[in-house]
Amino acid sequence: MATIREVAKLAGVAVCTVSRVLNESGNVLPETRDKVLRAMQALDYVPDELTRGVFRKKVGIVAMLVPSIHHIFFGSLAHYIERELYTRGYKLMLCSTDDRIEREADYMRAFRSNLVDGVIMCVTNLEDALYERFQKPMVMLDYKVNDRIPVVVCDNEQGASLAAEVFIRNKRKMVLQLKSESGKNVLSHLRHSRLDRDLTEAGVGVRTVSIKWSEFDYYGFQKLSHTVLEAYPEIDAVMAADLPACAFLKAALQLGKHVPGEFNVVAFDGTYLSHVNTMDITAIVQPLEQMAVKTVETITALIAGGPVEPVFCQFPVRLVHGETG
Amino acid sequence: MATIREVAKLAGVAVCTVSRVLNESGNVLPETRDKVLRAMQALDYVPDELTRGVFRKKVGIVAMLVPSIHHIFFGSLAHYIERELYTRGYKLMLCSTDDRIEREADYMRAFRSNLVDGVIMCVTNLEDALYERFQKPMVMLDYKVNDRIPVVVCDNEQGASLAAEVFIRNKRKMVLQLKSESGKNVLSHLRHSRLDRDLTEAGVGVRTVSIKWSEFDYYGFQKLSHTVLEAYPEIDAVMAADLPACAFLKAALQLGKHVPGEFNVVAFDGTYLSHVNTMDITAIVQPLEQMAVKTVETITALIAGGPVEPVFCQFPVRLVHGETG
DNA sequence: TTGTAGGCGTTATCAG
DNA sequence: CTGATAACGCCTACAA
Numbered sequence: 263m264a265t266i267r268e269v270a271k272l273a274g275v276a277v278c279t280v281s282r283v284l285n286e287s288g289n290v291l292p293e294t295r296d297k298v299l300r301a302m303q304a305l306d307y308v309p310d311e312l313t314r315g316v317f318r319k320k321v322g323i324v325a326m327l328v329p330s331i332h333h334i335f336f337g338s339l340a341h342y343i344e345r346e347l348y349t350r351g352y353k354l355m356l357c358s359t360d361d362r363i364e365r366e367a368d369y370m371r372a373f374r375s376n377l378v379d380g381v382i383m384c385v386t387n388l389e390d391a392l393y394e395r396f397q398k399p400m401v402m403l404d405y406k407v408n409d410r411i412p413v414v415v416c417d418n419e420q421g422a423s424l425a426a427e428v429f430i431r432n433k434r435k436m437v438l439q440l441k442s443e444s445g446k447n448v449l450s451h452l453r454h455s456r457l458d459r460d461l462t463e464a465g466v467g468v469r470t471v472s473i474k475w476s477e478f479d480y481y482g483f484q485k486l487s488h489t490v491l492e493a494y495p496e497i498d499a500v501m502a503a504d505l506p507a508c509a510f511l512k513a514a515l516q517l518g519k520h521v522p523g524e525f526n527v528v529a530f531d532g533t534y535l536s537h538v539n540t541m542d543i544t545a546i547v548q549p550l551e552q553m554a555v556k557t558v559e560t561i562t563a564l565i566a567g568g569p570v571e572p573v574f575c576q577f578p579v580r581l582v583h584g585e586t587g
Numbered sequence: 588m589a590t591i592r593e594v595a596k597l598a599g600v601a602v603c604t605v606s607r608v609l610n611e612s613g614n615v616l617p618e619t620r621d622k623v624l625r626a627m628q629a630l631d632y633v634p635d636e637l638t639r640g641v642f643r644k645k646v647g648i649v650a651m652l653v654p655s656i657h658h659i660f661f662g663s664l665a666h667y668i669e670r671e672l673y674t675r676g677y678k679l680m681l682c683s684t685d686d687r688i689e690r691e692a693d694y695m696r697a698f699r700s701n702l703v704d705g706v707i708m709c710v711t712n713l714e715d716a717l718y719e720r721f722q723k724p725m726v727m728l729d730y731k732v733n734d735r736i737p738v739v740v741c742d743n744e745q746g747a748s749l750a751a752e753v754f755i756r757n758k759r760k761m762v763l764q765l766k767s768e769s770g771k772n773v774l775s776h777l778r779h780s781r782l783d784r785d786l787t788e789a790g791v792g793v794r795t796v797s798i799k800w801s802e803f804d805y806y807g808f809q810k811l812s813h814t815v816l817e818a819y820p821e822i823d824a825v826m827a828a829d830l831p832a833c834a835f836l837k838a839a840l841q842l843g844k845h846v847p848g849e850f851n852v853v854a855f856d857g858t859y860l861s862h863v864n865t866m867d868i869t870a871i872v873q874p875l876e877q878m879a880v881k882t883v884e885t886i887t888a889l890i891a892g893g894p895v896e897p898v899f900c901q902f903p904v905r906l907v908h909g910e911t912g
Numbered sequence: 913t914t915g916t917a918g919g920c921g922t923t924a925t926c927a928g
Numbered sequence: 929c930t931g932a933t934a935a936c937g938c939c940t941a942c943a944a
Contacts, residue, residue: 263722265937276915281939289913306720311700312646313937315637316920321702323680331669331681337662344656344683348690353697355648356656356681358669365673372678375636376588377646395631397588480859508863515865534805538833538863540840590921601931606923614929638921641936915944921936928931 264305273301284309315376324561325355325378327369329385330476333505336384338533339403342554343382350562352379361444361476363387373398380561386447399564401557405447412564412573414557418453421546424581425501425528426460428544432499432526432587436467438490438510440502443472453530457501469497483509491517499526499587504535507543511586515541526587532579542584549577589630598626609634640701649886650680650698651707652691655801658830660856661709664728667879668707675887677704686769686801688712698723705886711772724889726882730772737889737898739882743778746871749906750826750853751785753869757824757851757912761792763815763835765827768797778855782826794822808834816842824851824912829860832868836911840866851912857904867909874902 266284270277275294282288283298290298301307315321324347328336344354355378359365366387373381373396380399386407393400393407402413429437441454454470461468471490478486483506491497491513500510507529511521519525521541529536532547556575563569591609595602600619607613608623615623626632640646649672653661669679680703684690691712698706698721705724711732718725718732731738754762766779779795786793796815803811808831816822816838825835832854836846844850846866854861857872881900888894 266939267937277937278916278939279914282914285939287940291913294913308696308699310641310937311697311702312637312640313701313920314939316635316641316922316937317939319920321637323702330666331662332666334659334662337656337659340681341655341657341683344681345685353680353682353694355678356665356669357678358666360670369678371633372636374633376638377636377648480862484862512863512865535863537805537809538837538860540837540865592921602921603923603932604930607930610923612923616929619929635921638936639923641921641938642923644936913944916942918939918941920939924935925933926931927933928929 263310264307266307266309269298269301269305269307272305273297319376320379320565321376322351323353323355323378324380324382324558324565325357325369325373326382327357327359327366327373327385329359329361331356331358332479333475333503334533334535335503335505335531338550339384339554342551343558346555346558347562350558352562359385359387361385361387361474367392370396379565382557382561387444390447399561401561401564402447403553403557404449406449406574407447409572409574412560412575413449414553414560414573414575414577415449416548416553416577416579418450419456421530421548421579422453422456422501423460424546424579425530426457426464428528428581428587429461429466429499429501429526430464432522434466434499434526436469436494436496437461437499437501438469438471438494438497440500440506441470441472442475444474467496469494478506480505480509484513487513488517491519498524499528501528501530504529504531504533504543504545507545508535508539511539511541511543522585522587528587532582536584541586544584544587545582546579547582548579553577588635589632591632591634594623594626594630594632597630598622644701645704645890646701647676648678648680648703649705649707649883649890650682650694650703651709652682652684652694652698653709654684654686656681656683657804658800658828659858659860660828660830663858663875664709664879667876668883671880671883672887675883677887684710684712686710686712686799692717695721704890707882707886712769715772724886726886726889727772728878728882729774731774731899732772734897734899737885737900738774739878739885739898739900739902740774741873741878741902741904743775744781746855746873746904747778747781747826748785749871749904750855751782751789753853753906753912754786754791754824754826754851755789757847759791759824759851761794761819761821762786762824762826763794763796763819763822765825765831766795766797767800769799792821794819803831805830805834809838812838813842816844823849824853826853826855829854829856829858829868829870832870833860833864836864836866836868847910847912853912857907861909866911869909869912870907871904872907873904878902
């Protein structure tokens with residue numbers, strides 16, 4: 263690894279001249295510049311971004327902390343966020359907690375040092391104080407700890423209302439909703455309380471099952487759906503995230519239930535997963551791309567020292583009718 | 588952000604003493620240690636990992652470059668790799684090229700500086716020389732440039748053979764295979780040449796369609812599958828990656844083809860996506876978790892300066908019978 | 913336009 | 929056991 267010093271020596275100039283060429287700062291005689299550039303090429307020089315970062319207090323990396331990369335929701339989100347970050351000259355460091363609290367703590371510690379310029383949080387299981395004290399730019403996706411930390415989220419209550427309408431119109435008797443057990447700060451809990459309220463008011467039964475998200479991959483959901491539907495045959499509809507929604511649809515069909523006549527499924531998120539089955543799943547679609555853009559806009563503005571005005575950005579969702587409700 | 592100097596001042600000791608406490612290097616009197624620890628707490632001190640990295644020539648980050656995070660294959664792979672890296676004290680920096688050559692070049696440049704300790708490549712569209720000259724630890728997943736850079740891959744030919752057997756047993760007449768157009772170094776091309784050979788020898792027709800992977804999300808594949816199946820009604824089987832396989836299955840069913848009687852689908856990869864449809868897709872399953880472990884073992888060994896012996900690690904795949912062939 | 917000197921936040925060396 | 933001092937690779941005054 264060649265250093266700036268070696269380049270300077272080979273080019274027969276001072277170190278700072280090389281630095282100037284590198285950063286296009288200050289004026290450098292074209293011929294000096296050429297000499298330097300040639301020396302760089304000859305030595306295959308690559309500046310040490312680490313050292314530059316020390317100086318600039320900026321490395322050009324934004325971290326995103328998710329509970330699991332496996333789930334397509336976070337995969338899609340990460341995809342859009344990465345793309346948007348890239349256009350602004352940042353790289354993404356995607357980290358997964360596996361829904362384990364030690365891992366989250368561990369990552370948070372790492373983020374506080376200067377390895378990254380900012381953090382996008384898609385999980386918050388630690389004490390609130392930890393996030394509040396966090397010194398660096400941070401944006402929360404789907405979570406809210408206080409009024410200071412910007413939040414980007416979809417309108418969970420609107421989504422739940424739309425789902426409720428579907429169930430009510432279809433005269434469901436008992437709706438199951440699948441809820442993530444963890445997280446005091448999870449805004450997605452709003453969707454569950456709202457669905458509960460809307461359905462209860464309409465005289466429709468609701469059963470809420472809380473699960474530890476990380477313990478279920480698709481096959482876990484398959485088992486769960488069979489267990490639940492066999493144990494509670496009165497359940498005639500489900501609202502859940504895409505992945506479990508897929509599992510429930512499949513289980514219902516395998517149990518011989520007629521969809522949408524006897525059984526409804528509404529998927530919350532609306533990634534492509536809701537269209538993979540032969541039967542398109544009726545879905546509450548989150549505008550992931552727009553949310554990603556807003557998130558990246560906010561975090562980069564914060565990094566640039568920009569407007570630290572409180573942000574609570576809620577995006578409307580839309581109901582896309584499929585064949586399951 | 589408190590610095591080590593401020594901590595030292597508050598504790599009334601020299602800077603290097605604080606460093607010693609931090610790194611548990613050298614002997615420090617317990618009471619001095621306590622003083623330092625208290626000062627750290629009081630100032631909410633977090634050491635600057637960037638600067639430490641400069642010194643140690645190591646930051647504890649491994650990059651993984653993929654063509655797209657959106658596709659579940661890379662999502663799953665990243666999931667396992669991240670998990671494995673974590674247990675060894677490394678963090679993952681997941682980067683996506685979107686299959687765009689400038690982006691790959693851009694990332695490669697960044698990786699050559701010291702921002703990361705090593706790179707896992709799941710895409711190689713640049714000139715070979717670039718990878719050969721690459722100074723840092725690197726492992727290739729599914730690609731092979733030369734004998735020096737370690738490779739981890741599944742047995743593509745075995746997979747293709749297994750698929751061919753399925754098609755032959757089912758007396759197919761014309762099999763479509765979907766192939767990624769890009770990449771001279773892609774080992775997955777072996778599966779296509781092998782399928783072609785096996786089927787041709789058995790007197791079964793083969794049609795190969797090359798696509799630019801990044802231009803197709805699930806909906807793109809849906810369109811493609813309808814177009815293709817309508818234009819070439821003689822096609823009675825498909826081998827493709829999970830995501831397009833899902834699209835083709837759905838399209839075939841929608842076109843009223845009877846599966847598996849009139850139409851077969853074999854998915855190559857075998858992530859959970861092949862089980863989302865009501866009908867389980869017959870799949871060639873890659874042992875992603877094992878491959879991830881091997882990849883991480885190799886890259887961390889390289890980073891530690893360990894055995895640089897050439898590695899070409901090929902994992903057997905297995906055929907999992909579904910209901911589509 | 914170019915070079916010298918000092919600093920960024922750490923760590924290693926070598927006295928004391 | 930502790931403290932100066934130099935070093936890592938780069939960047940920014942300020943001087944020439």
